[in-house]
Structures are given as structure tokens and as C-alpha cells.
Amino acid sequence: MNWTTGGFFFGIVALTLVITYIAAKRTSSASDFYTAGGGLKGWQNGFAIAGDYLSAAAFLGVSGAIALTGFDGFFFSVGYVVANLVLLYVIAEPMRNLGRYTLADMLTARFNEKRVRGVAATGTIIIVILYMIAQLVGAGALIKLLFGLEYWLAVLIVGVMMTTYVLFGGMTATSWVQIIKAGLLLFGTGLLAVLVLSKFDWSLMKMFDTIATDHGEEYLNTGIKYTSTLDSVSMMMALVLGTSGLPHILMRFFTVKDAKTARASITWTTWITAIFFSLTIFLGFGAMHFVGIDEIIKESAAGNTAAPLLAEFLGGDVLLSFIAAVAFATILAVVSGLVLTGASAISHDIYGEILNDGKLTEKQQVLAARIGSISIAIISIILALFAQSLNVSFLVSFAFCIGASANLPVIFYTIYWKKFNSTGVVWAIVTGLVSCLVLGALGPNVWNPVEGKAIFVGDPLVPLSVPAIITIPLGFLAGYVGSIIGSSKVNKKDAEEIYKEIRVKANTGVSVSDISH
Numbered sequence: 001m002n003w004t005t006g007g008f009f010f011g012i013v014a015l016t017l018v019i020t021y022i023a024a025k026r027t028s029s030a031s032d033f034y035t036a037g038g039g040l041k042g043w044q045n046g047f048a049i050a051g052d053y054l055s056a057a058a059f060l061g062v063s064g065a066i067a068l069t070g071f072d073g074f075f076f077s078v079g080y081v082v083a084n085l086v087l088l089y090v091i092a093e094p095m096r097n098l099g100r101y102t103l104a105d106m107l108t109a110r111f112n113e114k115r116v117r118g119v120a121a122t123g124t125i126i127i128v129i130l131y132m133i134a135q136l137v138g139a140g141a142l143i144k145l146l147f148g149l150e151y152w153l154a155v156l157i158v159g160v161m162m163t164t165y166v167l168f169g170g171m172t173a174t175s176w177v178q179i180i181k182a183g184l185l186l187f188g189t190g191l192l193a194v195l196v197l198s199k200f201d202w203s204l205m206k207m208f209d210t211i212a213t214d215h216g217e218e219y220l221n222t223g224i225k226y227t228s229t230l231d232s233v234s235m236m237m238a239l240v241l242g243t244s245g246l247p248h249i250l251m252r253f254f255t256v257k258d259a260k261t262a263r264a265s266i267t268w269t270t271w272i273t274a275i276f277f278s279l280t281i282f283l284g285f286g287a288m289h290f291v292g293i294d295e296i297i298k299e300s301a302a303g304n305t306a307a308p309l310l311a312e313f314l315g316g317d318v319l320l321s322f323i324a325a326v327a328f329a330t331i332l333a334v335v336s337g338l339v340l341t342g343a344s345a346i347s348h349d350i351y352g353e354i355l356n357d358g359k360l361t362e363k364q365q366v367l368a369a370r371i372g373s374i375s376i377a378i379i380s381i382i383l384a385l386f387a388q389s390l391n392v393s394f395l396v397s398f399a400f401c402i403g404a405s406a407n408l409p410v411i412f413y414t415i416y417w418k419k420f421n422s423t424g425v426v427w428a429i430v431t432g433l434v435s436c437l438v439l440g441a442l443g444p445n446v447w448n449p450v451e452g453k454a455i456f457v458g459d460p461l462v463p464l465s466v467p468a469i470i471t472i473p474l475g476f477l478a479g480y481v482g483s484i485i486g487s488s489k490v491n492k493k494d495a496e497e498i499y500k501e502i503r504v505k506a507n508t509g510v511s512v513s514d515i516s517h
Contacts, residue, residue: 066284
């Protein structure tokens, strides 16, 4: 380790610890811990959502995917940006108006049953763990490249740090770490993009022509990774619809004061992510051309170190150290948000509401959340140790698939379908979750005939990298069928009154009883 690298890294760590120390003084109630007291402004929450969104999969995974597979890798970027529109027009306002701390709170606003809260919390925990594994894999590859530390040690260091932020600072510390990280990431990515473009005489067309001439025109078209149109469509469905079902994104709508601010947050996020993902083209193609595909694969078979290697080529140790520190901050910010979301599901939903009927004191709720944070961190660290060979973009896209298949159907039906009931909720979540896990476990990212390309050696039984094209319809269908089957157990008059209440509150933030009085 050289002094430059150490300086950037320890500077980032020191800054985040100062933020955590300040936030810890302001975190006393459950509302402070889970949602920063609902006091974030629109631009602050927009940057924080972008901080959640622009994860290691975005910075390391997408740039690496473009470097290895060209335009196919850029598919991730398109899906991520378009997904914000679904959030803006369908999800943001009702989620803010109906929920309190978690996705389960939003669902139980209409279906106040423990089984609904239980399946929603279970789905949240699984998504969080998958997403966190992706971040920890990226962290391990990054620190191994820079410091020469063993992968397991790198994962352990990040795991301890992320847990520290959540334990002491809660959502306030997590939000500000994400805001600062999003700003640093935009700056670092923009700097790399400018340096790459300067190498091609400031001509975008010259960059594309050079890639086509030196590496082959196939890198500018689809077909290197996604040879099947069906596979491409399935991947895009997961990315576009999955964001609206990711619990750590949905949780951020509870950190603002009202629905108008929630919408403003997504507007900010959309612009930030659109700018960032446009810049990943330069990072990916720049790494492909200047670093070389063989060199990238040598450092990381999944391509996760393409951006840091490009930074080393363009600016030596100084730029490498800065970009690596930004990537490290990216990982720390995202995993902190994920730990907090998972802890909320364990402490608030399972322990607080299901096991103790919501009768915990404020002090007990915060203590339970901190214990939950440690539990989620330990599970994720252990699993990440066995996922080193996977491209982090795949792991995240798989979490998106579960969000779109298990969570989005129940959110949509809860808000917009009068005949939806608690049986439909359970059926939709369980079907979407299980189908994603089973089909994903049989797919080409887990099974590959070439050794080292996936977890296991063998032919995949399911040809889809991400089975969203199957699992999303299954989730919606299960919610419909479950509601029809469970309709006989529902008091239709009471259910209709509750739905009227939900429709008014989802659109106005005010309950019917408040209006009548």
C-alpha cells in the first residue's frame, strides 16, 4: 500500500465516521433510526436514493460488463434509468402516504394480518442479503487489487464498517454518507469520462470507430452476452420493474415529510442516474481499449475491476487511489442502507409487530434494530465469501427480479385493485420469491459448462440469465388467483370500506375519518 492510496481511503473512512458521530447524537427515537425523522428535503433524498441506486453493481459491475461484452453490458444502464419513471408515476406517492417504516407497514395499512407482515418481511430480508452479497463481492475484489489483502479479510473489513454506521447513526448517518458518496461518484465518473474522451480527440464517433476497428463491430451491437432476444427482454423487465419492489429504495420515501417531496426526490434521482449511466459508456469502452479485455479478466474474471484499472492507466496511482476510494465509499453507503432495511424487517416487522404486537418502547425498538443490523451483516458476510466468482451486476439483477416478481404485484394490487385480499398477498409474494430462487438456481449464472464461469460446472436447465419474463407474470397471476380463492373468507362490506380509505389516503395522505371530521 502506498501513501496516496492510504490517504484517500482513510480520508473517506474518517469523513464517514465523523458523519456517524454527529448523526448518533440526533438518533434517539425509532423514527430517527428508521427514517431520519422524515426530515430530508427533496434534493437530499434524491441524492440519497441515487446513492442507494448507484451501487458497486453500477460503478464496478456495469463498467466491467461493457468492457467485456460491449453494448450488451449497457443494457443494465438503460433499465436502471427507465425504472425511475415507474417509481415516479406509480409508486412514490402511494408508498409515502400509506407506509411508515417498511414495505410491510404499507401492506398492513390495508391487510392488518401477521401473515402479510411476515411474508413481506421475509422477502425484504432475502432481497437485502442478495444485494449485500453483490456489494461485498465488489469490495473484496477492489481491496484485493489495491492492498493485496485476502478476499475474506476485505469482506470482513467492509462488513464491520457498514454495521458501525447503522448501529450508531441510523438513517441520518446512512443518508448523508449516501449523499456525499453520490456526489463523489458523479465527479469521479465524470473525470474518467473526460479523460477517456480526450484520448479520442474529443470525438464520440472516433471512440466507437476505434472500438469497431480494433475489437470488432460485434461490441457495438447486441449478441455477445445476450444471444437470445428472450433473455434480453427478461433482463430488461427485471431492471425496469424491479426498482419499484426493492425494499431499500421504497424505505427512502418515508424519510421525507410528504408525497410531493417524495416525487421531487425521484425527479432528482432520475437526472443523477441518467447522467451517471451515460458516462459508463466511456468507462467501459475506455477500459476495453486501453486496459484490454485479457488484463481485466486476469484481475477479475467477472470484470469488476475494469474501472479502477482504467483509472490507473489514465492517471497512475493517484487517480487509481481516488477512484478506488470513491468505489469504496459507494460500497459502504449502499451496504449501510441495506443493513438498515434488513434490520427494519427483523426488528420492526418480525420482532416488534409480529412477536410483540407493536408494544415495544422506543428504546426497545432501537435496541432491536441494532441487534437486527448485526444479524443481517453476519449472514451477508458469510454468504459473500462463497460468491467471489460472480459478476456483481448479475447478483443485483437477480434481486431486482425478486423485487419485480414478489413485491411489485402486491404493491400494485394493494393500491389499485378492490378485490385484492390477504390470501392474494401471501400467494403473490411466495410465488414470486420461490420461482425466482428456483429458476435462478437452475440458470446459466449458477451453472456453466466452462469451469470458473459460474458457481457450478454443468449445463443450465433454464436458459435465462434472469427469469423475470416468467416470474413477474407468475407473481401477478398468483396474486389474482389467491385473491379469488380467498374471497370467501373476506367480509366484503368491511373490505370495501377499507379499500375506499386506502384509495383516499394513497392519493391525498389524509384518511377518510380525518376528512369526515
